[in-house]
Amino acid sequence: MVRRNKPKQLSNGELEQFMKAAEALHHSITRPLISPQCDHYRSLQDLHEALLKAVREVTGRDAAFIRWFGAGSK
Known part of the structure; x- marks a missing residue:
């Protein structure tokens, strides 16, 4: 059985995917206009x-x- 060392950090591509997924989740959380x-x-x-x-x-x-007070990216 071979043990492989797993990376200790996400790669740049994985970080980019993570940020896209986090942004999508952010929008699904903040869009509902409820009391x-x-x-x-x-x-x-x-x-x-x-x-x-x-x-x-x-x-x-x-x-x-x-976006805080209109600043930041979309």
């Missing part, structure tokens, strides 16, 4: 925070697809 008082809204906010934290931990930087 901030409902349970679904709070759950989506928690999920969004976890997504942004994961992006920061995996890439070492904040998500480029987030």
Whole structure:
């Protein structure tokens, strides 16, 4: 049986795929316009925070697809 060393980091191509998937998830979380008082809204906010934290931990930087006050990329 052969053991192979697995890479310790994602490749550039894998990072690009990860960011595309994270951006798609971001849009699916933030698009629903629902009342901030409902349970679904709070759950989506928690999920969004976890997504942004994961992006920061995996890439070492904040998500480029987030727009604050109209700044940032699409």
